Amino acid sequence: MTKVDILGVELKNPVIAASGTFGFGREFDEYFPIESLGGISTKGLTLNKRDGNKGIRIYETASGLMNSIGLQNPGVKGFIEDELPFLESKDIVILANLGGSTIEEYLEGIELLNNTSIHFIELNISCPNVKEGGMAFGIKCSSAEEIVREAKKVAKKPLIVKLSPNAENIQEMAYSCVKAGADGLSLVNTFNALAVDIYRRKPVFENITAGLSGPCIKPIALRMVYEVSQVVDVPIIGIGGIVNWKDAIEFIMAGATAIQVGSANFIKPDIMVDIINGIQEFMREEGIKSLDEIRGII
Amino acid sequence: MTKVDILGVELKNPVIAASGTFGFGREFDEYFPIESLGGISTKGLTLNKRDGNKGIRIYETASGLMNSIGLQNPGVKGFIEDELPFLESKDIVILANLGGSTIEEYLEGIELLNNTSIHFIELNISCPNVKEGGMAFGIKCSSAEEIVREAKKVAKKPLIVKLSPNAENIQEMAYSCVKAGADGLSLVNTFNALAVDIYRRKPVFENITAGLSGPCIKPIALRMVYEVSQVVDVPIIGIGGIVNWKDAIEFIMAGATAIQVGSANFIKPDIMVDIINGIQEFMREEGIKSLDEIRGII
């Protein structure tokens, strides 16, 4: 009943673990069988291993969270060797979230991932926590278009482009990415944000700004998903502040095919199970046979 | 000690009531002497009286609030006749917040306000809740520039332009407005946002989207104030999610000369008094003689 199809890949349900909030699934598999999820987006990968940022990495805000992890990850090869086998041992749809600082780095990463069992590449052009690139690609349409066009040329996996809410114009950005070859879109990544340590008289984070996520951003993220759904026809994965099944249904009614849950995983490791159950219950009560009936209905 | 100077006007302290959250001060003056404030920004005025929007006007979100009041107001003339005398009877700095749908409407409003005792015109080019204009001016630099340039030509009061966080690029927007003649800037207005009524399968608001405010937006608003302070030299009034004195100090350290408190007035009518006292206490503890010492210090 909750099944959804994204570009020919069937997900058991529309609930996907968001990149960077779920590791590679191992830790959570101790709390619930991660096979019950619709899918998992891996921690953001880069071609080479990264240690991530120094200083404070996590800071709480009103109904939200700022993070400056800085793409700490084992690198694409490390992922393929050490983490992918675990995920392959599970019946679960895998989105490999891929970041980078240069186009070449992205393309090399894609080539490596092409030959694996992952289902989608989620192209992260929106990470605000890496100085040398990442989000820069996600602000202006022209640079996004370029990287997506190149990525599409080499990708043998369906290409989902993850948009930044910091994009100058989210509709134009979505349109540009699709024009350049994106098979699907996911949005939003974190909002660029600031916190000040008033006693040290300095920004809390070494990079000055960091990425804001959590329920605080939901109303804005939902608006963006709705706006994007008005201008593109590719599948959209809605992300941003989802903490319960009602939030998930809002995103689907605003036009999302599936949704990702990020920060909420930190307040309850099995919260996505609750969300899946809630969606099911809602569908039963409302007599909805397939989520297609309510997608984009508003 | 807490005194600040904005364009030659002295404010007792940097705490100003934000437009639309404080009426014209009457209701709050029953709870505390509004003369203790640094200033008050009036409910958004338009040339002619407006009844505002129909349907639901207020909707709560996680650590925030969406509103679609739609600039209900007595019109500039109504304000001058019925509300201004009350404010004039108080020793308080007045910002007349002015919205509009067409340039002509703005200009006529300014002409009427020129001959009054108000201290500043706060040009609202950022109200997301009026279909026929308002925010449209605040998204693209070119249209903002045009209206500010025209406004500056007729204004005999210092002109503070209130920026929208929905602007495509907040730094370019700020720069454009100052280039066009803005004497000061205030930011941010509300974020365009969406909420869905999943049982009615419709947006909660008749206008589909509405404006998000409150602590949820603070980290983003603070980042924008900081970014703007990097590119302009005019005084900046920081707005967005301030609920306590620490928030206020963060904005000042990020570069704001003064701050406005909006939605927080709804959780405690005299919350601005607490904020003023907190700022004073902090200055005493830290040995700060004037806020100039810490403005933009980060």
Add this chain to the structure above:
Amino acid sequence: MKDSYRKGIVFSNTEISPNIYELVLEGNFQGIPGQFYMLRSWEGTDPFLPRPLSIADIDSGRIKFLYEVKGKGTHIISKLKKGDGLSLLGPLGNGFDLSQAGKIALISGGIGIAPMLYLAKNLSGEIHIFSGFRNNAYFLDQIRPYVKTVNIATENGSLGHKGLVTDLFDPGDFDLVYACGPMPMIRAVVNICKARVPVFVSMENRMACGIGACLGCTIETVRGIERVCKEGPVFKGEEVVFND
């Protein structure tokens, strides 16, 4: 100067019917029937806004509220225990006109019964109450001493008349009607009474400030746009413009 939020201490907080709670606070609180308070009993900013509740009764040193658990705010309030503190702003709004006499009907739907005890206690005249509920009736035992008749309707017929409370009363029998309840009921009552008997209705709307500043709680009246929290919550029935 009016008081800003001040503290009340929970004396009791009892579930008197499924999902319906009676909250009694200690403290010296004022107010007339139909007025309301804004309540807040949580730290942090989620929920963000305080919650409006009508005065259900005031006695020396005690105030009572009657509330239904609907969402986050009332859920949190329902967890309060004796001795816990919470913050209150009020009394707010205009309240019912208590100067009227004669034969008076009080009409309530569901939790709209909340202000009726305090109202009945403070009216002179002959009072009859007509209360509709989904299935369980509540609070009527406390009201009974102050009224001549108690008339109940339930949607499922489990108690009293099966059907709507508006089926039960004939406006011709009364000099005055006071009503509080869900909007469809209010509208029906106003329609039935139209041109036959004066009716006062307590209106509801989402509120942010509760003191007249945000313009969030407005309704349309024959005089124009008015604020439920300031010009209301009690309006003359014929003054309210019901849009659908």
Add this chain to the structure above:
Amino acid sequence: MKDSYRKGIVFSNTEISPNIYELVLEGNFQGIPGQFYMLRSWEGTDPFLPRPLSIADIDSGRIKFLYEVKGKGTHIISKLKKGDGLSLLGPLGNGFDLSQAGKIALISGGIGIAPMLYLAKNLSGEIHIFSGFRNNAYFLDQIRPYVKTVNIATENGSLGHKGLVTDLFDPGDFDLVYACGPMPMIRAVVNICKARVPVFVSMENRMACGIGACLGCTIETVRGIERVCKEGPVFKGEEVVFND
């Protein structure tokens, strides 16, 4: 499968020293000294994240935490009353190595004393505790039965040695050292013990998930970046890389 958040019921929540509380919960909780739980006792999403607290003691059907009120989260927890419920995830992290024996020093700074009772109870060997406080000492009465000597330092000299706890102990006297407290103290202890006696330290960092997924709580170690919540919170002193 491990348990996700489960419920604990407050048995007592007592301020044992200014701003220092002892929270006892009923329920069957597991864990070894040095491990911690994530706690959440509020509705809504502000505060957003649960708060990590070390196990202060576990007894049949009871778990104890000792905490200092720092900000929003601990403030809310401090208001809990007997009978209130809260949610807990744990036990988390690695805990102290209990297999060691000999002459052992436990060193704590401020609220870093929290895990020391449970640790002292579960160690064999001859145990001496060295505890530094700003001005008021606490929790030591409970620890006294399990240790040979109690050594106190306070910053203002109001109790015991006036100065730092590190002034008090000579690493040459011990076979093993366990330390928990603020970062400057941890660093000082590690420096003093370097190459003389093995030291285990309990590290602290801001946490989001508590289970190793978010990479928010990492520190630098000689092996590379490691997670305080997963590879820690207890690390060998010589393995931690102290920056600046």
